[in-house]
Amino acid sequence: MSLDQFREEVVDFLEANCLKSMRKPILDESDTYWGGRNATFKNEDQEKWFHAMAEKGWTTPTWPAKYGGGGLSKEHGIVLKKEMTRLGCRPPLLSFGIWMLGPALLKFGSEEQREEHLPGIIKGEVRWCQGYSEPGAGSDLAGLQTSAISDGDHYIVNGQKVWTSYADQADKIFALTRTDNSSKKQIGITFLLIDMLTQGVSTRPIKLISGKSPFCETFFDNVRVPKANVIGDENAGWTVAKYLLTHERASIAGASDSDVMTPISYYAKSKVGVDKNGVLNDVMLRSRIAEWEMDAASFKFTMDRYAQEMKAGQSIGAKSSFMKYYGGELNKKKYELRLECEGRTSLAWDGEGFKGGKVARQFCRTKGNSIEGGTSEIQLNIVAKHILGLPS
Amino acid sequence: MSYVLTEEQEFLKSSAKDLLKEAPVALVRELRDNQNELGYSSDLWNAMVEMGWPTTALSEDLGGLDFGLKGLNILMEECGRTLSNSPLFSSLLAGLVIQKYGGQSHKEVLTKAVSEGATIAIAIQEGQHYQPKNNGTSVIGGAMSGSKTMVADAHVADHFLVSYNTDNGVEVVLIDAKSQGVSISKEFYMDSRFYSTVTFDQVAVDEKEVLSAGKGKSVVSYITNCASILISSELIGLMTEAFERTIAYLKERRQFDKVIGSFQGLQHRAADLYGEIEVAKSIVLKAVDALDENDIMAPALCSMAMAKTSKVAKTATNEGVQMYGGIGMTDDEEIGFFLKRARVAASLFGGYTYHLNRFAKMSGY
Incomplete structure (x- = not known):
């Protein structure tokens, strides 16, 4: 089908199935749908929108149709994405299965594994979480020690994961486990899929400085896992993990909240006030805002430039580490400035008049931007080593 | 885009890289140490003129190469890498301004200048800082008086583009350097280049030589924008x-x-x-x-580009000297030339x- 014909079809479909309420910006967690056995729909509109998309496989538009995906070409996928953006359609399904595990299965999984797991991701029946970090393995991820000991056609898994997003809601976890301790630490890691209902798996939410608990600790106590659940080869899980981390870095660098389009100076003007010439009353704050906006614009144009360079066939490589570093630091500075611009109301933690302390909580949350997905310091190490060629 | x-x-x-191989940083040192009175190599400047560099951004009807500012961005970045000095900056800037706001007589002066390698210098700044709104230079009864500072390439200029105040705001006029009442005092700066204080004492102003009379504010703003592009491009080359x-x-x-790396x-x-x-x-x-x-x-983007590059160029040259350590403080090592040019630019x-x-x-x- 030609792209123009396809566009018409898409618009008709979206108009019919994505009702007005599903085209408003996402305000909080309850506006999103994550699927899985614990999921409930907020209302009928959300349910209708999700089912219409899942049926066509458009929760994953470019995944192969034989697993239930949309089977669209890259170009057709872009048309769908553009039309959804233009109409303001919410994503019908949020999922670590779509963003992380799926791409890994498509690259490293066996045919049986794809047939077993991809349809559940696409239909939103199975909600996945990620088990990477451990209390003793954060920045030094390859130092992880959750053990998987061979026992016939099973592994016996023991250990603890931390920062597992929404583990208490998830059906299954994709985890990095230690299957060999005898050689270099990057070798001997195995990428394993584990059902959260298996005996011996338990979770405990972690309360963050923002007051929210998107993350959990996850414990494994003599958990039996079939060997058929290894993705890639035994002891070769580091390759899969690195592939997924690159995905994660790019998505954190590009992460945006609903306020992203509002310039900081807007808050400053309304909350700090301006003099008769329209200049901010706080001139010290004004120069810092201008500096931030200059840096933010420079960074945005850099992302545009890299996108063009990639199209022209140049490789981005370790630049994703620079993007993750710079983007994370910019977002932290932005929220420091927002508190300074807004003053009193941005410091409130609770209450209707203060939107439940939204700004203060978002501010706290941004502190994680330079920790998650590899700390700023780790990203600088990667730039120094792989771009600048400095020795270790 | x-x-x-x-x-x-x-x-x-x-081709820019090729030509500038003849003008490495060592040439800047040589010109300085020999107290060359131009502050640049006339051989290099002649070669640039021969290759048509001053016409890079001019349209074809002005005899130009029609590369737009994009072409100037490329040339200035390469000049920044080798710290190469010449009247190129002034020629490019004058060309952009006259192309957009000049009348027929200005364009004749321009096309002659770019083909012969003659220089039109831009005189806007007065006093210690670039503050184009605070103009002390004025024209009374057809005679201009005032003093301009930090005028690049004034010592070799045949013409000046000069800003002055009127009751209705600022105007920019083309003045012949040989006019009665124009005096030039050449000064030597830390980047081993000459800038001048140019004094106009009752210099006769021909009203026909005013660029787009009544639109002086736009002309000055455009000069600021174009200069930002040229200098920030040079600074990108310099910092890289x-x-x-x-x-x-x-x-x-x-x-x-x-190794300390x-x-x-x-590393961080x-x-x-x-x-x-x-x-x-x-x-x-x-x-x-x-x-x-x-x-x-x-x-707005030009100002962001200029602010960002001046900040990063300072950091890059400071870090250069610091990481070179003691040797970075010596005149023998070239990193100091980058530090000094960055501050002036x-x-x-x-x-x-x-x-x-x-x-x-x-x-x-």
Whole structure:
């Protein structure tokens, strides 16, 4: 089908199935749908929108149709994405299965594994979480020690994961486990899929400085896992993990909240006030805002430039580490400035008049931007080593 | 909007690189040590004129190569890498301004100048800083009096573009350097280049020589925008070269039985600076395209580009000297030339705070 014909079809479909309420910006967690056995729909509109998309496989538009995906070409996928953006359609399904595990299965999984797991991701029946970090393995991820000991056609898994997003809601976890301790630490890691209902798996939410608990600790106590659940080869899980981390870095660098389009100076003007010439009353704050906006614009144009360079066939490589570093630091500075611009109301933690302390909580949350997905310091190490060629 | 060079632009870049091989940083030292009275190599300038560099951005009907500001971005970046001095900057700036705002007589002066390598210098600044709104120069009864400072290439100029105040605001006029009442005092600066204080004492002004009379404010603003593009492009070349030299030194210098580039304290500073240079490049390229396309955002983008590059160029040269250590403090090592040029370039036609303030005002705060 030609792209123009396809566009018409898409618009008709979206108009019919994505009702007005599903085209408003996402305000909080309850506006999103994550699927899985614990999921409930907020209302009928959300349910209708999700089912219409899942049926066509458009929760994953470019995944192969034989697993239930949309089977669209890259170009057709872009048309769908553009039309959804233009109409303001919410994503019908949020999922670590779509963003992380799926791409890994498509690259490293066996045919049986794809047939077993991809349809559940696409239909939103199975909600996945990620088990990477451990209390003793954060920045030094390859130092992880959750053990998987061979026992016939099973592994016996023991250990603890931390920062597992929404583990208490998830059906299954994709985890990095230690299957060999005898050689270099990057070798001997195995990428394993584990059902959260298996005996011996338990979770405990972690309360963050923002007051929210998107993350959990996850414990494994003599958990039996079939060997058929290894993705890639035994002891070769580091390759899969690195592939997924690159995905994660790019998505954190590009992460945006609903306020992203509002310039900081807007808050400053309304909350700090301006003099008769329209200049901010706080001139010290004004120069810092201008500096931030200059840096933010420079960074945005850099992302545009890299996108063009990639199209022209140049490789981005370790630049994703620079993007993750710079983007994370910019977002932290932005929220420091927002508190300074807004003053009193941005410091409130609770209450209707203060939107439940939204700004203060978002501010706290941004502190994680330079920790998650590899700390700023780790990203600088990667730039120094792989771009600048400095020795270790 | 394109961040990737076309084949023609690639060709311009490589021919610029080739010519500037004849003008390494060592040439800047040589001219300085020999107290050359021009401050640049006339052979190099003649070669640039022969290759048509001053006409790079001019349209074909002015005998130009029609590369737009994008072409100037490429040339100035290469000049920044070798710190190469010549009247190129003034010629390019005058060409852009006359092309957009000049009348027939201005264009005749321009086309003659660019083909012969004659210089039209731009005289806007007065006093210590670039503050084009505070003009003390005025014309009374057809005679201009006032004093301009930091005028690049004035000592070799045949003409000046001069800003002055009227009751209705600012105007810009073309003045013959040989006019009665024009005096030039040449001064030597830390970047081993000459800038002059140019005094106009009752100099006769021909009203026909005013550029777009009544639109002087736009002319001055355009001069500021174009100068920002030229200087920020030069600073990108300068900071990239200084950074690459610093990284090479970090891989070579040994202390505590290791190359110092293996120390994390230095690695993180280097990696951070790498990122700052990356984003500075992008904002300059964006501003170049915006001004080429007459985008309404162009003035704000030009000021952002100038503010960002002056800040990063200072950091890059400071880090260069610091990471070179003691040797970086010696005149024998070339990194100091980058430090000194960066300071002068980052103050011409408005430095960091001038442009940050200009950007904030344009953004409505």
